[in-house]
Amino acid sequence: MTKETYLHDKHIKLGAKMVDFAGWHMPVQYTSIIEEHKTVRENVGLFDVSHMGEVFVSGKDSLDYLNSIVPQDITKLNFGKAVYCQLTNKNGGLIDDLIIYKLGINDYLVICNASRIDEDLNWMVRNKRGFDVKIDNQSHNYSLLAVQGPKAELVLKDMGYDTNQESFSIKAGTVCEMKVLVSRTGYTGEDGFEILVENEHSEVLWDKILEYGKNYNIKPIGLGARDTLRLEAALHLYGNDLDENTTPVEAGLSWSIPKEKQADYNGKDVILNQIQNGVEKRLIGLKMLDKSIARHEYDVYFEGEKIGTVTSGGPSPILGYNIAMAYVKNIKNICIGSTVQVMIREKLHDAEVVKRPFVQKRNKIKM
Amino acid sequence: MSFTEKILCSKSHEYLLDNGDNTYTIGLTDYAIEQLGDIVFLELPEVGQEFSKGDTFATIESVKAASEIYLPISGKIIEINEELTDAPEKLNEDCYEQGWLVKIEATGDESEQNDLMEYEDYKEELE
Known part of the structure; x- marks a missing residue:
């Protein structure tokens, strides 16, 4: 239904x-x-x-509990503030990306993707272990x-x-x-x-x-x-750019992960190791150099070799050209300004590796 | 006679306009364009290419997705609407008079048109 x-x-x-x-x-x-x-x-x-999910987490252990399921440091989250988080599995893979809000002492709101609400709840309940928390799906x-x-x-x-x-x-x-x-x-x-x-x-x-x-x-x-x-804005879409086999580090989300967080969380060893020693695949931004459009699941090539896959792509109405995000093998020769190719209907089309976000966030209008 | 009174339509939303000299003009129906939304890319075949009925001869892309366009009868491409490949968004305004895609010379039998519908019947079928 x-x-x-x-x-x-x-x-x-x-x-x-x-x-x-x-x-x-x-x-x-x-x-x-x-x-x-x-x-x-x-x-x-x-x-x-x-359609998005709203899950309220409360109870005397809610802080320690949330801290054990995301790489972000919830102890640093002040009352009335929000933080972009990831729900990770034991391998550091992404079950979902979320925003956690602190509504009060021992009172948090988790907003998650509509497509992942069941998986998130399952995972959150499984990870309750001995914590004294109430997980209340109010979606x-x-x-x-x-x-x-x-x-x-x-x-x-x-x-x-x-x-x-x-x-x-x-x-x-x-x-x-x-x-x-x-x-x-x-x-x-x-x-x-x-x-x-x-x-x-x-x-x-x-x-x-x-x-x-x-x-x-x-x-x-x-x-x-x-x-x-x-x-x-190069914001990730779960299911396209994020999945259970991709870590936040590979997804270019290391900026959101504190390196000194004390508490243990799922996938911490993998994530910290990747931050320190690098990753095998990483997310890049692409600007198509012709009128063709790179779309989800199209293959990416570099010097004749398949190096990855487009995860999201389409026209940019503001920039007037077509843009995409792709996971590629972490090859040193591929950096901002490099040219790679995207296979579109059995033909290779040039694309330039560009910075993300494609469109910079503009300041709000001054009054 | 209005444009849509002169055309035959396929179930996959292409139209066929008989030019009378064994050549035909091919395009997409307004329903197809409406469903696609903002058109941002169009790839047409080259003049001289030959296709059989049902072959993919062109690709159209809206903001959201790419779709293939099928030839409603067998034929050889004799003209393409180059203005449209430069400005595919024009299809959102007019997919008939100015917004045709290709002209072909038919290479198959007229019976290939048996499964095509008059515009009115095509519209009814959609409902």
Whole structure:
């Protein structure tokens, strides 16, 4: 049975093209992916991301417990702050990538991918061992609305929300008299907010955001543009760029892993060893040098030899050329500026290795 | 007669326009373009290439995915719409008058058209 968010009827009424995604019937686009993409980069867009998972972790051992399942140091996570994390297995492979929020002493919120919620819960329960924690999946009770773009802050301000909060922070607040949890996070490479609201209020909140956003040319944005936006920002998509056989180090996520963390966690030996001694495969960014598009699972070649595989690829509406991410063998000769080839319909096409992110995060609009 | 009244459509959403001199114009239906969304890439064959009915003769890519385009009848490519390979996004505006893909000279039997539908019937089939 395909699941529907509480905003499903809104999407249908707005004329969205719907697709099945991770077991959910979701809007892929309302008008045009390219148009929606530019709206988020230039103004502000509204996303229904209620398919994502919300798991509350509480209990007297919640800190030690969370610290034992992610490479990040949760002891350093302050109240009201959020941290990008990975859920790793014993080999350092990725079960999922997550954001963990500290809501209070012994009170945490874990937001995870819709496609991985079952695996995550399974793994989290299996790793409870002797810890005194409560793992409470509340995904079915909450809707998640993302307001993203340089003008996101202006929309929320107009709605009576005090937007004075840092990136990667979360606080309880009121938006149009509705009690919500607002975090300054997103998946677009823009400034923005994600608003967690009880299902029963989600339709009103959706309408209010569109109403207040009118002044800033807000548009509803589908999963199609969500994908092109996150690709330009070189944000990983689980299932494409991350999987159980790939470690955070291979995925280029070492920046998120503290080297001095005391506590043990799943895959720590593998991960630290890779940070110190290097990896056999690594993630690179590619810019296609012709009009062809490298897509998921296309092969990458270097000097006639197959060296890897594209994990995500597509057009960049902002840059005007096609971009991709790929895992390749860690060969010294391949660095920024190198030319590799992508096999597309039995022909090799040149691509330049470029820095990630493809599009730099821009500062929010100054008031 | 409007354009769509003159064409025959395949189940895989290509159309065939009879030019009367054993040559045909081939394109994609508005339904196909609508389903694909923003078109960002188009690869057409070379003039002179020959294909059988059902062969992949071109590739079209939307933002999200690449799709193959099949020739609705056997034929030899006699002209390609080069303007479109430079600006494939024009297909989103018009896939008929300006947005045809290739012209072919038929090499097969007319019975190859038996499984093609008139536009109205094709539309009905979609519902």
